[in-house]
Amino acid sequence: MADKRRSKEKFFVVGEVRRGRLAPLCRELAGKARQLADSAGGEVTVILLSDRLAEDPETLFSSGADRVMVVEHPSLALYNQEIETNVLAFLLKKENPAVVLAGATTSGRTTLPALAARLETGLTADCTGLEMEEETGQLLQTRPAIGGNVMATIRTPSHRPQMATVRPRTFPLPPASERQGEVLFPWIPPSLFESRVENLGFEEGDEGGGNIQDMDVVVSGGKGLKRPDGFGMLRELAALLGGGVGASRPVVDAKWIDYPHQVGLSGKVVAPKVYIAAGISGSVQHMAGMQTAEFVAAINRDPEAPIFRVADLGLCGDLFEILPRLIERIREEKRKP
Amino acid sequence: MKIAVLIKQVPDTDDVRMDAEKGTMVREGKGAIVNPLDLNALQAALDLKELLPEGTEVAVLSMGPPRAHEALRECLSMGADRGILLTDRLFAGSDTWATGKVLAAAIEKEGPFDLILAGEKATDGETGQVGPEVAALLDIPFSTYVSGLTLAGGGVEVRRTVEGGVQRQRLPFPCLLTVLHALNDPTMPTLRGKKRARRAEIPSLGGADLGLSPHETGLEGSATRVVKIGYPTLARNTEMYGEGRLDEGIERLVAILRERAVL
Numbered sequence: 001m002a003d004k005r006r007s008k009e010k011f012f013v014v015g016e017v018r019r020g021r022l023a024p025l026c027r028e029l030a031g032k033a034r035q036l037a038d039s040a041g042g043e044v045t046v047i048l049l050s051d052r053l054a055e056d057p058e059t060l061f062s063s064g065a066d067r068v069m070v071v072e073h074p075s076l077a078l079y080n081q082e083i084e085t086n087v088l089a090f091l092l093k094k095e096n097p098a099v100v101l102a103g104a105t106t107s108g109r110t111t112l113p114a115l116a117a118r119l120e121t122g123l124t125a126d127c128t129g130l131e132m133e134e135e136t137g138q139l140l141q142t143r144p145a146i147g148g149n150v151m152a153t154i155r156t157p158s159h160r161p162q163m164a165t166v167r168p169r170t171f172p173l174p175p176a177s178e179r180q181g182e183v184l185f186p187w188i189p190p191s192l193f194e195s196r197v198e199n200l201g202f203e204e205g206d207e208g209g210g211n212i213q214d215m216d217v218v219v220s221g222g223k224g225l226k227r228p229d230g231f232g233m234l235r236e237l238a239a240l241l242g243g244g245v246g247a248s249r250p251v252v253d254a255k256w257i258d259y260p261h262q263v264g265l266s267g268k269v270v271a272p273k274v275y276i277a278a279g280i281s282g283s284v285q286h287m288a289g290m291q292t293a294e295f296v297a298a299i300n301r302d303p304e305a306p307i308f309r310v311a312d313l314g315l316c317g318d319l320f321e322i323l324p325r326l327i328e329r330i331r332e333e334k335r336k337p
Numbered sequence: 338m339k340i341a342v343l344i345k346q347v348p349d350t351d352d353v354r355m356d357a358e359k360g361t362m363v364r365e366g367k368g369a370i371v372n373p374l375d376l377n378a379l380q381a382a383l384d385l386k387e388l389l390p391e392g393t394e395v396a397v398l399s400m401g402p403p404r405a406h407e408a409l410r411e412c413l414s415m416g417a418d419r420g421i422l423l424t425d426r427l428f429a430g431s432d433t434w435a436t437g438k439v440l441a442a443a444i445e446k447e448g449p450f451d452l453i454l455a456g457e458k459a460t461d462g463e464t465g466q467v468g469p470e471v472a473a474l475l476d477i478p479f480s481t482y483v484s485g486l487t488l489a490g491g492g493v494e495v496r497r498t499v500e501g502g503v504q505r506q507r508l509p510f511p512c513l514l515t516v517l518h519a520l521n522d523p524t525m526p527t528l529r530g531k532k533r534a535r536r537a538e539i540p541s542l543g544g545a546d547l548g549l550s551p552h553e554t555g556l557e558g559s560a561t562r563v564v565k566i567g568y569p570t571l572a573r574n575t576e577m578y579g580e581g582r583l584d585e586g587i588e589r590l591v592a593i594l595r596e597r598a599v600l
Binding site for chain 2: 018078079081082085105106107109110111112113114115116117118120121122123124125126140141145146149150151152153154155156157158159195196197198199200201202203204205211214216217240241242243259260265266269273274284285288294295296297298303308309310311312313314315316317321322325326329330333334
């Protein structure tokens with residue numbers, strides 16, 4: 001590899017643009033790529049694909065980008081996996097980067113695997129840690145598996161680029177710098193904007209679960225709620241905290257609440273700032289879906305409930321007494337100026 | 338219509354337990370199941386077959402160790418027409434790309450297929466990468482996160498559940514779709530299906546049968562290498578508040594909610 005290092009190694013970020021606006025992950029990944037590039041003497045490029053940018057791409061320089069490549073085309077108004085793959089494959093084959101990062105969003109997790117196969121290289125999904133290994137100059141990609149019970153560190157020894165997707169909000173947003181850079185509008189062969197996939201439309205709305213993966217607070221309930229209407233208290237608590245409602249698998253199976261609320265390996269893996277589990281004893285499969293939360297509070301009447309082992313704060317008692325008191329106290333707090 | 342369903346055998350996570358000392362998951366010797374989302378993919382195929390019984394065939398393909406034939410047999414008992422096991426010692430250590438190459442080769446050999454279906458991701462690796470990789474290797478159109486599916490003139494119309502809403506797309510055959518739980522409710526195997534599945538022959542294909550060289554598959558055919566596996570300890574230092582101290586605990590929680598700026 002050493003002989004190839006005469007020119008600067010290139011670190012690419014595949015940005016995400018929604019209705020003309022840059023998703024926050026553009027800045028997050030530009031910052032991370034900057035950090036990686038600095039340890040390898042490299043440069044950072046962010047690629048933005050959209051129908052029309054409504055934001056100034058130069059704002060990404062202060063997050064760490066040396067270059068921003070802007071591709072605008074009417075066919076990019078709605079996400080099109082085929083066109084994105086075509087355009088990115090074209091650009092990356094020309095640029096031959098060392099590293100490509102993208103968000104582990106539904107689009108990143110769709111485009112990037114197709115792109116990696118097209119470029120005949122590897123891809124690591126949902127990385128939570130990325131660093132350059134000093135001795136080899138290779139990207140170490142760390143990702144959780146089985147809901148965080150296993151952390152695997154992965155390397156792409158001899159294929160390029162080294163590609164990884166990163167769950168949004170994994171890394172802190174970089175502090176603004178004075179960095180300057182250039183905005184490029186690369187030429188793309190028009191045929192690459194043709195697609196066999198036809199977009200018919202987009203209907204806004206959530207899938208019914210309130211997108212609990214994007215929430216800072218998740219309040220979840222299990223069998224300990226005793227009845228489906230027990231979720232009323234949890235909805236109230238979640239609303240007070242600006243959060244979403246989660247559930248364990250047994251209550252989803254019992255149809256007390258819909259599947260999009262299910263937290264766990266066979267549902268959603270969440271990592272909110274605060275997770276409150278009420279009446280959930282803590283099966284392995286549930287805990288794998290929430291144990292990476294920053295702070296966990298558990299309410300359960302059984303002192304031996306496994307959920308307490310992954311909790312920072314445990315309230316051992318009757319949730320029908322505890323929850324109303326907690327809700328009342330939070331109301332009081334919120335009334336305070 | 339010819340439909341291929343790609344399935345994976347995964348550890349039964351309802352069956353795992355924690356090692357209390359180390360706080361890690363014990364997986365050895367535990368049961369194995371068909372990856373839950375792959376059952377939604379199979380159900381979608383079976384629903385299409387019910388809609389168009391004439392000439393529709395559902396083939397189920399899985400790459401895995403020899404015991405993965407159990408998973409294929411379960412799919413046969415649910416109503417799939419045939420199962421093909423892709424197994425070879427040389428496949429061991431495959432990353433998602435190398436897995437994609439094996440599945441793509443098998444689809445070409447066993448096809449042509451109009452529609453290829455798979456679960457959005459498996460509960461063990463959770464990468465969700467194999468589906469799109471197979472589509473790219475076959476150079477066919479694909480869609481992901483599919484929560485609704487209808488036939489539409491020589492192709493399919495799908496609903497994709499993504500951040501902030503539902504996107505609708507139309508794809509021509511042949512195409513590949515990865516599906517979500519919301520797509521359908523998988524049915525249970527029938528007694529008749531079970532009987533039929535028990536008798537069914539499940540052929541195994543290895544790398545040579547698929548025309549793949551040993552360099553293309555397994556660890557050698559993979560671009561990524563796992564260099565370290567860690568088992569993070571999950572246990573936290575829990576501040577416990579029991580009977581008599583619950584009010585104190587609630588106060589503490591309220592204070593923490595304030596500290597963490599969620600209140």
